[in-house]
Amino acid sequence: MRTVFHVTDGSVETHRRALLSVSNLLADSTVEDARVAVVANAAGVRMLTENPNADRVRALQSRGVRFVACRNSVERVGFAPGALLDGVEVAASGVGELARLQEEGYGYVKL
Numbered sequence: 001m002r003t004v005f006h007v008t009d010g011s012v013e014t015h016r017r018a019l020l021s022v023s024n025l026l027a028d029s030t031v032e033d034a035r036v037a038v039v040a041n042a043a044g045v046r047m048l049t050e051n052p053n054a055d056r057v058r059a060l061q062s063r064g065v066r067f068v069a070c071r072n073s074v075e076r077v078g079f080a081p082g083a084l085l086d087g088v089e090v091a092a093s094g095v096g097e098l099a100r101l102q103e104e105g106y107g108y109v110k111l
Contacts (some may be wrong), residue, residue: 002035002106004053008111010043012052015063019047019056026063036060037101041070041094045077048088061087070094 003025007018017036026034038060047053048069057067057103068089084090091097102108 004101004106004109005109006038007040007044007047007111008042010046015047022060037066039068039094039097041073045069045073048084055086068097079098099102
């Protein structure tokens with residue numbers, strides 16, 4: 001099962017709930033071969049920097065979850081180069097990445 005989670009909100013609590021949803025999907029024994037991506041754009045890119053949930057992001061990365069930040073949003077928020085957590089991918093456009101993943105058969109979950 002391929003799933004992409006879309007995060008646009010900048011609140012730490014929304015990020016915590018989003019990461020919990022990803023963890024719950026991975027823990028579901030009825031889901032075989034889970035391939036999961038999290039795409040963050042707008043204020044959601046804050047989730048992919050050092051913050052209270054950064055260790056959860058790292059733990060999910062170690063389980064194979066891809067985290068992708070929208071370059072447009074990173075620039076708009078004004079993050080310095082290197083502000084994103086290690087291993088976070090950057091897409092030219094978050095919306096473009098979401099469309100591409102859905103075209104590849106990923107189910108879409110908006111958080």
